[in-house]
Amino acid sequence: SQELEQSPQSLIVQEGKNLTINCTSSKTLYGLYWYKQKYGEGLIFLMMLQKGGEEKSHEKITAKLDEKKQQSSLHITASQPSHAGIYLCGADRDDKIIFGKGTRLHILP
Amino acid sequence: GAVVSQHPSRVICKSGTSVKIECRSLDFQATTMFWYRQFPKKSLMLMATSNEGSKATYEQGVEKDKFLINHASLTLSTLTVTSAHPEDSSFYICSAASGSFYEQYFGPGTRLTVT
Numbered sequence: 407s408q409e410l411e412q413s414p415q416s417l418i419v420q421e422g423k424n425l426t427i428n429c430t431s432s433k434t435l436y437g438l439y440w441y442k443q444k445y446g447e448g449l450i451f452l453m454m455l456q457k458g459g460e461e462k463s464h465e466k467i468t469a470k471l472d473e474k475k476q477q478s479s480l481h482i483t484a485s486q487p488s489h490a491g492i493y494l495c496g497a498d499r500d501d502k503i504i505f506g507k508g509t510r511l512h513i514l515p
Numbered sequence: 516g517a518v519v520s521q522h523p524s525r526v527i528c529k530s531g532t533s534v535k536i537e538c539r540s541l542d543f544q545a546t547t548m549f550w551y552r553q554f555p556k557k558s559l560m561l562m563a564t565s566n567e568g569s570k571a572t573y574e575q576g577v578e579k580d581k582f583l584i585n586h587a588s589l590t591l592s593t594l595t596v597t598s599a600h601p602e603d604s605s606f607y608i609c610s611a612a613s614g615s616f617y618e619q620y621f622g623p624g625t626r627l628t629v630t
Contacts, residue, residue, distance in 0.1 A: 410558070437617050448519075448608055449559075449621040494559065501616050502549070505559040 409433060410497055412506035419485050420514050427480045427509045429495030435475045437498035443508070444491045452480075452493075487513045517543050519611050521622035528599055529630055536594045536625045538609030544589035545611035549619060550582075553606040564616075565592050599629040 411430045419425045429438070437456055441449040453462045455471035455478060462469050466483045482489055492508040518541040528534045538548055550562045565571035565586035573579050581603075583595040592611075596603050606626050610619035 415556070439617070441621075446606070446624065446626065448521075448623040449610075451620075454617070496559075498617055502561055502564065503617065503619065504561070507556060507558050 409499065409504055410495055410506035412493075412495055412509050414509060415507065416510040416512075418512045418514060421486060422484055425482050425485055425511070427493050427511070429478045429480070429506055431476050431497055433476070433499075435471065435478070435497050438471055438475075438478045439496040439503065440469050440478070440480050441494045441496060442491050443494060449494065482511075485511075485513050487515060489513055517611070517613075517620040519545075519609065519620045519622040521607075521609055521625050523625060524623060525626045525628075527628045527630060530600055531598055533595055533597045534599055534627060536596075536607055536609075536627070538592045538594070538611065538622050540590045540611040540613075540620070543611075543613050543620075545592075545613055546589065547612045547616060548586055548592035549610045549612070549616075550584060550592075550594050551608045551610070553608060553624075559608065562594075596627065599627075601629045603627065604629045 413428045440452040443449050453469045458473040458475045460471045468481045471478045490513045494508045495506045496503040520539045522537045548565050551559045553559045562577045563571045563573045565584050567586050567589050571584035586592040608624040610621045612619045
């Protein structure tokens, strides 16, 4: 069974618009990671969240972990073409990282 | 920052042949390296974890004899796909960690196509 569910699976957004990607876990998250992957390339680490209610920002990307530590959201403000790619959430699970299926983000100029 | 390279970036091989993929940590010593496989529109799946100088730990369902992993040094791990079949075609990504497993740095991936 898929432990990490990401939504939406795919997203098309007009440049300049805001967007949110969600990652939901069936179990408590003790470490939640967000990565960005350009098509056919490796993963780029964005942020790590560990505490309930934690929020981190980097440039125009903000990630939050809810108080119950079962859901995280990634919010991009004023999207740009450089934000296009696949966003994956990952979670600590038994000394390894498990991943969601990813959200494919397309930015329309 | 920590850089991990993979070689080759793309490889095409014929069914029945073996292909080796290298994963190198360029500016740090990786005590642990991870090999992942990524299918289109699927999660990144961990195949195995390797620690330098010891045998790799394979995830359930991953054939040890088919996917040979060697972690001979603190900067190099190799994945050899033996007797490749078309269903082995995939995107293989490695990552390296010098300390905690969650501090993984990912390579750019290798696209394997078996014809």
